[in-house]
Amino acid sequence: MSEHCASQIDKLIEADRVHRDVYTAPGIFDLEMARIFGRSWIWIGHASQVASIGDFVTTRIGRQPVIMVRHGDGQIKVLINRCRHRGVRLCALDRGNTKQFRCPYHGWTYRTDGTLLTEPLRDVFAKDFDLDEERMGLTKVARVDSYRGFVFANLTPGGADLMPNxxxxxxxxxxxxxxxxxxxxxxxxxxxxxxxxxxxxxxxxxxxxxxxxxxxxxxxxxxxxxxxxxxxxxxxxxxxxxxxxxxxxxxxxxxxxxxxxxxxxxxxxxxxxxxxxxxxxxxxxxxxxxxxxxxxxxxxxxxxxxxxxxxxxxxxxxxxxxxxxxxxxxxxxxxxxxxxxxxxxxxxxxxxxxxxxxxxxxxxxxxxxxxxxxxxxxxxxxxxxxxxxxxxxxxxxxxxxxxxxxxxxxxxxxxxxxxxxxxxxxxxxxxx
Amino acid sequence: MAQQPAARLDLEVFREIEAFIYYESRLLDERRFEEWAALYTDDAVYWVPAAPDQTSPIDSVSIIYDDKPSMEVRVRRLRHPDAHAQVPPSRTSHMAGNIMVDALDEQAREYSVTSQFQMLEYRAGRQRAFGGTSDHRLRRVKGGLMVASKTVRLINCDAAFRGIAILF
Missing domain, CATH: 3.90.380.10 (Naphthalene 1,2-dioxygenase Alpha Subunit; Chain A, domain 1)
Incomplete structure (x- = not known):
């Protein structure tokens, strides 16, 4: 099974049994990543893991690499752990403390709120290439919310907020x-x-x-x-x-x-x-x-x-x-x-x-x-x-x-x- | 951390310690778990830290932090026919080397011994390797040697592991 439409998926689930495809079909798994992990509130970490400014931990939302970091203003940011330039996973450690995230490949550097701080050879990018610090900053997760120190993120802008969920x-x-x-x-x-x-x-x-x-x-x-x-x-x-x-x-x-x-x-x-x-x-x-x-x-x-x-x-x-x-x-x-x-x-x-x-x-x-x-x-x-x-x-x-x-x-x-x-x-x- | 080898250690004692370390490996490889546990003193502790820089087994979690009764529970569990993680059982090959006797406490009649180990494990179609440093504290008891404590520092102690059933 590679393609699954809603009616096919419906048939996999009955009141007291499920079809084995829900565990074994790669196509179902890919859909889960988009529809479940792409739209649910996923636990990211706990505020005490990033107690000081610059503290970070790396984690995942489904298969996506993510950084949770405490920015200079004290706020916790959740950023996609991927350099905007050539796709390198920026941060390779489980945890640590940093002032900025610098890509090891070509030196693109981001502040801990994800904004682009510097990229080498800036003057030789095409004139109309957008190097705006926000737009070319690290991808932010659509929604971040926390409750009593437990930080959750959601990759989709729409849908229920954390607390109702x-x-x-x-x-x-x-x-x-x-x-x-x-x-x-x-x-x-x-x-x-x-x-x-x-x-x-x-x-x-x-x-x-x-x-x-x-x-x-x-x-x-x-x-x-x-x-x-x-x-x-x-x-x-x-x-x-x-x-x-x-x-x-x-x-x-x-x-x-x-x-x-x-x-x-x-x-x-x-x-x-x-x-x-x-x-x-x-x-x-x-x-x-x-x-x-x-x-x-x-x-x-x-x-x-x-x-x-x-x-x-x-x-x-x-x-x-x-x-x-x-x-x-x-x-x-x-x-x-x-x-x-x-x-x-x-x-x-x-x-x-x-x-x-x-x-x-x-x-x-x-x-x-x-x-x-x-x-x-x-x-x-x-x-x-x-x-x-x-x-x-x-x-x-x-x-x-x-x-x-x-x-x-x-x-x-x-x-x-x-x-x-x-x-x-x-x-x-x-x-x- | 690195210490000079204990001065003036009798070669015969060194040979005895070396043979003891090999013997422990052999008992594990031959699945003679009861005899293996019997090498340990009643106050022994067997510790496998979960982080490379871990200094305390009390304040943070460990892969293993067993006292003697817990080691014996582990052995009884391995013998149980429904220890699913050992059906089929593991086959292991422990290799010990670079044995250094770091210190000799004459009063306590104890030797601090550091060695390197590698363990290959084959089970259910899959082979994997462990390796690291073992720190043994060996105590002279009634003319023989026993393990008063053992700390195993796995080089991949903070890796994502599959279940571990056989000791190092």
Whole structure:
């Protein structure tokens, strides 16, 4: 399939199943880049990554190389990372600090707001060649907006603004920030990158797939069973707490519950709904939160029950274990994932360190959890080369979706509601 | 960072250390993971930093930062029939070289050993290579040697990795 019109795409998506072409057809992938990644709000970074003037990080919107940089006026700019002259990717580093971006090829130089500062041999360009500093500056992304430090960009001028698109997911970002006693998080703590030979959507689906742990992660959870909690900030401390959950029964996962809406966004509830942690570290943390907000508001903040949030199409952020991650589609069957730790400002140091331990255990490329997930994505891609059985099913729990006042739907944790909603959003974006 | 080799190290001790480093590689290549973990002391730490300039395993994430119980969990997981990332299993070839005994702490009966390693891994139709520097702290225990800590600095530690199941 190389050409797909709206009616053809429509036929790929049914209520509880999707055609394998959505994962395997290069033509579909190209359309996704234009219609999904070209028109959705894509997470770019966090303000704390570019705290000082001149700080930059490089990232992607879909396949497009992008720079996020703090300009001299303090504003964060999102620029396409491509020299206007001969197309060189201007900035080759993941992060750094700079006064300007100079192309290594012929020296075209841009200010950190993207305007063209200088190009050598200016006087020998044709008289009518436009060297206006704005028009020949770095291409700006059509729309940039941020919420509580989370910076998003959209390649298309038209369409919904960020906040209406976030909708009920705004509460997820609030939850992340409000839980920090100072009301702010900081992206310190490092991160990981991973890659796999499979379509990006397999990763997205797995973000809120609560019936996979007891099969996909049985080796890790059974290996960790009976382990004593460690006392130091190495893996054992987290293993006891975390790995056991991966082996929990479907009843356990059902209680967490899932929510999703027609924009493809979703979240899952807390792993232990209604149960408040205890212990000295938690009590010190709670005291810090109460000191800031008073006991009533502090309790309200702690009562929010969201373990994990998916912002369609490709951004996942997790409150309880303090990290965010994003999948970048590279080709129809190759994807990259970036994972970033964040720290809660004002929380006891031990809590932030615990989050690091969790990430080492569960999110590292060498994680005994994560490596099994990535292997399975690749096996999904391999399996879908099979012809004749063309459908992929998301029928689990299909009759149990309950409409909510916020326009979303709620279901038990093991329901495949989130994937059904992801493909409802996918179809809308791909055919509009 | 570069240190002079420990002065007056007995050649026989050097040979013993060299053979120990080779033996660790061999146990991993032969998938004798339990015997491999048994080379480590109960207070051992196995660390693979996630950034080339990473100085602390506490304040930022690591590819691996295991204590002994966690190493044993890793081994039990590798033995589990449903460790999907090892079906089929990896075949590896570890090569250690440039072994330098940097320091000798007579009091603690510990040697600081630096070596270079390369590991080829073949699995499921794909071969890949890892390489970098290993820092071993080897402790003299009951006449033999054990690993009190190991830090593995991969030259590509901040790359986008495929899943890693076998240790370095």
């Amino acid at each position: 976030l909708g009920p997911m705004k509460a997820g970002i609030d939850d992340i920030c409000d839980r920090a006693p100072e009301g702010e998080i900081a992206f310190t703590g490092g991160g990981f990158k991973q890659q796999f030979d499979a379509n990006w959507k397999f990763w997205v689906e797995n973000m809120i797939d609560l019936d996979h742990p007891r099969f996909a992660h049985v080796a890790a959870s059974s290996a960790a069973r009976g382990m004593e909690p460690g006392s130091d900030y190495v893996t054992a401390r987290a293993a006891n707490r975390v790995l056991n959950a991966f082996g929990a029964s479907s009843e356990f996962w059902n209680k967490t519950g899932v929510w999703a809406n027609g924009d493809g966004h979703g979240y899952m509830g807390s792993l232990a709904p209604g149960a408040e942690p205890d212990g000295d570290i938690y009590l010190r943390y709670k005291a810090a939160l109460e000191e800031k907000h008073g006991p009533e508001r502090a309790q309200e903040i702690l009562n929010v029950s969201r373990h994990n949030n998916l912002l369609y199409p490709n951004f996942n952020f997790q409150t309880s274990f303090q990290h965010v991650k994003i999948v970048d589609p590279i080709t129809v069957d190759h994807s990259e994932v970036r994972i970033f730790a964040f720290q809660m400002k004002g929380a006891p140091e031990e809590m932030n360190r615990d989050a690091i331990v969790y990430l080492n255990t569960v999110q590292s490329p060498a994680s005994i959890i994560q490596s099994d997930d990535f292997d399975i994505y690749e096996r999904q891609q391999q399996g879908l080369t099979a012809q004749g059985s063309d459908w992929v099913y998301f029928a689990r729990g299909a009759e149990g979706d309950v409409a909510e006042d916020d326009g979303g739907f709620r279901a038990v944790g093991t329901s495949e509601l989130p994937m059904r909603k992801q493909f409802q959003a996918w179809r809308a974006l791909m055919t509009e």
